[in-house]
Amino acid sequence: MNWPDWLPLKSNLKTLSPYGAPQVPAKIRINTNENPNGPSPEIAIQIAARIKEIAANLNRYPDRDAIALRNKLADYLGNNLTQENIWAANGSNEILQSIFLAFGSGSALGFTPSYSMHPLIANVVGVNWINGERRDDFTLDTELVIAEIAKVRPTLVFITTPNNPTGDSVSISNLEKIAAAAKQVDALLVVDEAYAEFSDEPSAVTLIPKYPNILVSRTMSKAFAFAGVRLGYLAADSIVIDALQLVRLPYHLGSLTQAAAEVALDFKSELLATVAEIINQRKLVANELEALGLNVLPSSANFLLFGGFNANAKIVWEKLLNAGVLIRDVGLPGYLRVTIGTAAENKDFLNALKVVLKS
Numbered sequence: 001m002n003w004p005d006w007l008p009l010k011s012n013l014k015t016l017s018p019y020g021a022p023q024v025p026a027k028i029r030i031n032t033n034e035n036p037n038g039p040s041p042e043i044a045i046q047i048a049a050r051i052k053e054i055a056a057n058l059n060r061y062p063d064r065d066a067i068a069l070r071n072k073l074a075d076y077l078g079n080n081l082t083q084e085n086i087w088a089a090n091g092s093n094e095i096l097q098s099i100f101l102a103f104g105s106g107s108a109l110g111f112t113p114s115y116s117m118h119p120l121i122a123n124v125v126g127v128n129w130i131n132g133e134r135r136d137d138f139t140l141d142t143e144l145v146i147a148e149i150a151k152v153r154p155t156l157v158f159i160t161t162p163n164n165p166t167g168d169s170v171s172i173s174n175l176e177k178i179a180a181a182a183k184q185v186d187a188l189l190v191v192d193e194a195y196a197e198f199s200d201e202p203s204a205v206t207l208i209p210k211y212p213n214i215l216v217s218r219t220m221s222k223a224f225a226f227a228g229v230r231l232g233y234l235a236a237d238s239i240v241i242d243a244l245q246l247v248r249l250p251y252h253l254g255s256l257t258q259a260a261a262e263v264a265l266d267f268k269s270e271l272l273a274t275v276a277e278i279i280n281q282r283k284l285v286a287n288e289l290e291a292l293g294l295n296v297l298p299s300s301a302n303f304l305l306f307g308g309f310n311a312n313a314k315i316v317w318e319k320l321l322n323a324g325v326l327i328r329d330v331g332l333p334g335y336l337r338v339t340i341g342t343a344a345e346n347k348d349f350l351n352a353l354k355v356v357l358k359s
Ligand SMILES: *Cc1c(COP(=O)(O)O)cnc(C)c1O
Pocket: 033, 090, 091, 092, 093, 094, 115, 160, 164, 192, 194, 218, 219, 220, 221, 227, 230, 231, 232
């Protein structure tokens, strides 16, 4: 984009583009790692009832500290956490932005390919971002991570597990080693666990008592099937939560959002019941892709990264879209990412892909 001279846009923003997957009409949308199952009619009714109740008080500002919601989130995470260990915001992206606003000085270190919002927010807030590397198979090399932390001496280290877009997860013992290395240089370790519910690894929240420099970012957008509400949250030492309050905007989390999320947490077992089926479907889709001769990366999330097709990824992506199936070109040459949908959606995707690969 060529910005006009009269616009005093910050120089660090001039080369950026707004982040976002294409929101284009398609019969099957399996591109942004949403849960394909909407809330049941019963849960929808409960949410509507609660919203009706509070609608009469919308002249009032919301609970600025979202105490009731944070209590429920602490309950959900267990591990003796209380609301003092929890912060909540409009999606985990706002959580990540607040972390940068409060703690972003010096450099931030991450390991690509990973969630591209981490470097993007760093850029927006003017924090120097350093890209560490992964192995050729995209898995994380703990020794290399530790060496990079010692070399770069960042203030913030980002680890996404399970990682987006590759799907691999970091074991809790390796995370502990990384947290220890971060502690040595007084860095905070931000663990982005947007897909934690799809993985068998214990959550990094279990490490917080021993490593108060660990910040665990979570979201209701993926497993919880609640992407439309925008609710992300952070689990951390209470001192970290206190510091984040310095950068939060007053009343940032609306009453409607808080209420809807509270109801969802009351129905957590119903909402999370779809996770097992999604994992099942993930295995089926991975097997089918492999049967097509494709290379599928092992995934502990609700998506698969696959490659090995003898065609340009962009062209495969476009042909699939023309066939009514929207998946994600994450900008990794030779690879595409597909979100696990319903059984019917997955079948349609696989059938469309077979046709595209033959064409
Ligand atoms: C989807 C995603 C998020 C963003 O979640 P929101 O809560 O919807 O803002 C954060 N981190 C990763 C790695 C994601 O894939």
